[in-house]
Amino acid sequence: MPKILIIEDDTSFAQMLQKFLIKKGYDVEIGFTVKEGRQKLKQTRFDLVLTDLRLPDAEGIELITDIRNKVPVIIMTGYAEVGSAVSAMKKGAFDYISKPFTTDAVLKIIGSALSTVDKTGQTGNEFIDTVKKPEIQPKPSIIIGSPNLVSSASKKLEEYIGLVAPTDMSVLVTGESGTGKEVTAKAIHDRSKRRDRPFIAVDCGAIPKELASSEFFGHLKGSFTGAINDKVGTFEAANGGTLFLDEVGNLPYDNQIQLLRALQERRIRRIGSTKEIDVDVRILTATNEDLKVAVKEGRFREDLYHRLNEFSLQIPSLIDRQGDLIILVEHFLEISNKRLNKRITGFTKEVWNIFESYGWPGNIRELQNVIQRAVLLTGDGEITKEALPTEIIETPTVNNDNGNISKSEFEKEQIIKALKRTNYNKSKAAKLLQVTRKTLYNRISHYDLDV
Numbered sequence: 001m002p003k004i005l006i007i008e009d010d011t012s013f014a015q016m017l018q019k020f021l022i023k024k025g026y027d028v029e030i031g032f033t034v035k036e037g038r039q040k041l042k043q044t045r046f047d048l049v050l051t052d053l054r055l056p057d058a059e060g061i062e063l064i065t066d067i068r069n070k071v072p073v074i075i076m077t078g079y080a081e082v083g084s085a086v087s088a089m090k091k092g093a094f095d096y097i098s099k100p101f102t103t104d105a106v107l108k109i110i111g112s113a114l115s116t117v118d119k120t121g122q123t124g125n126e127f128i129d130t131v132k133k134p135e136i137q138p139k140p141s142i143i144i145g146s147p148n149l150v151s152s153a154s155k156k157l158e159e160y161i162g163l164v165a166p167t168d169m170s171v172l173v174t175g176e177s178g179t180g181k182e183v184t185a186k187a188i189h190d191r192s193k194r195r196d197r198p199f200i201a202v203d204c205g206a207i208p209k210e211l212a213s214s215e216f217f218g219h220l221k222g223s224f225t226g227a228i229n230d231k232v233g234t235f236e237a238a239n240g241g242t243l244f245l246d247e248v249g250n251l252p253y254d255n256q257i258q259l260l261r262a263l264q265e266r267r268i269r270r271i272g273s274t275k276e277i278d279v280d281v282r283i284l285t286a287t288n289e290d291l292k293v294a295v296k297e298g299r300f301r302e303d304l305y306h307r308l309n310e311f312s313l314q315i316p317s318l319i320d321r322q323g324d325l326i327i328l329v330e331h332f333l334e335i336s337n338k339r340l341n342k343r344i345t346g347f348t349k350e351v352w353n354i355f356e357s358y359g360w361p362g363n364i365r366e367l368q369n370v371i372q373r374a375v376l377l378t379g380d381g382e383i384t385k386e387a388l389p390t391e392i393i394e395t396p397t398v399n400n401d402n403g404n405i406s407k408s409e410f411e412k413e414q415i416i417k418a419l420k421r422t423n424y425n426k427s428k429a430a431k432l433l434q435v436t437r438k439t440l441y442n443r444i445s446h447y448d449l450d451v
């Protein structure tokens with residue numbers, strides 16, 4: 001059984017990784033500091049070392065100099081430290097892996113590191129110049145490090161963000177509530193040449209109609225009742241940077257024309273002032289309603305819609321990026337542990353099954369909340385089903401057969417529940433109910449449901 005030494009000061013992360021690797025058949029020990037690591041390396045013969053880069057007493061890189069050519073070393077690193085990870089490779093580390101990582105990714109890298117250990121116990125690292133140098137990865141656009149997200153929907157999103165971010169195009173971000181529209185807008189800003197200038201987010205749904213122009217363009221003291229001080233509007237505040245208009249569909253019709261004018265003229269005037277101010281602002285917007293429908297119904301100006309929608313990005317619902325679930329769950333567990341000062345190690349198999357079969361109508365936000373709540377309710381060890389809210393445990397189910405009379409009311413209720421949870425999206429509801437779309441349609445017509 002290969003012996004692995006993990007050197008990591010984040011105890012809960014180290015324990016989680018240890019547990020996982022033990023399950024996968026490795027013999028794993030943990031050291032929390034470089035000193036402890038060195039001691040363990042003196043006492044025991046390890047086949048592989050997985051070390052964090054920054055440890056409380058020294059840099060993990062120091063160990064490489066001690067043990068290179070004896071044991072392969074894999075560096076675990078945060079994104080900001082990729083540069084240091086590359087120097088660690090030059091010093092002889094076998095490879096590096098960016099945190100947070102998927103379980104698959106860590107198993108793969110461990111497998112290839114162990115396969116380089118020859119029968120004499122020497123690693124392939126003597127010829128370090130031939131080790132392929134990793135490409136410096138771009139700063140992750142989405143908090144948790146989208147290069148680690150594995151679903152094809154996330155990969156496509158990542159690709160589009162990478163393409164549109166460096167341009168000055170207006171981007172309309174659409175998606176259900178909680179999918180990460182604001183996070184995406186921020187990622188676009190962070191990857192643009194405006195990244196060192198302000199990113200100002202405005203919730204258009206929260207601005208009263210009468211105050212919208214003052215909010216966007218600012219005002220001078222005394223220019224209207226209630227204007228007790230001069231106010232800088234969001235356009236001026238975001239000058240040189242990015243203005244993110246959330247829930248743009250809620251912007252009152254009268255204010256839409258003012259917004260369009262400011263965008264076309266690239267110039268604004270504070271209310272009560274005659275001075276025109278040039279503004280250079282990139283506009284990103286988000287909505288969870290279909291703006292094309294709003295345009296058709298006359299609630300949203302078509303000219304503004306086209307001005308805002310030079311490029312559109314559709315953020316997938318969580319149910320359509322199931323492949324990312326593990327990495328998102330692990331990410332939120334780590335964050336919640338830190339925030340609540342806990343050391344929860346993971347989730348029982350039953351909890352994983354529930355996570356995988358639930359529909360997540362509130363998307364990533366709901367997942368984050370469920371995990372945070374569960375971490376709070378759990379003393380230590382693994383999170384069990386009891387720490388989950390009841391609505392996520394009671395996953396609706398539908399019979400594939402014709403059902404019988406006694407079951408029908410229950411089944412009808414479950415179908416309605418699933419449709420509500422998925423915002424009446426039949427494909428998602430069918431997935432949630434674990435039946436085909438055809439079966440769902442049959443059941444809907446069988447029960448004569450008006451959906």
Ligand SMILES: Nc1ncnc2c1ncn2[C@@H]1O[C@H](COP(=O)(O)OP(=O)(O)OP(=O)(O)O)[C@@H](O)[C@H]1O
Pocket residue numbers: 142143144145175176177178179180181182183184246286288364365368
């Ligand atoms: N890729 C991601 N990685 C980590 N956290 C994420 C990610 N996407 C979303 N979140 C988290 O989920 C929550 C919701 O994200 P965000 O506010 O961006 O969603 P939204 O689509 O704008 O929601 P709403 O439409 O309700 O405003 C936030 O707490 C955010 O940190």
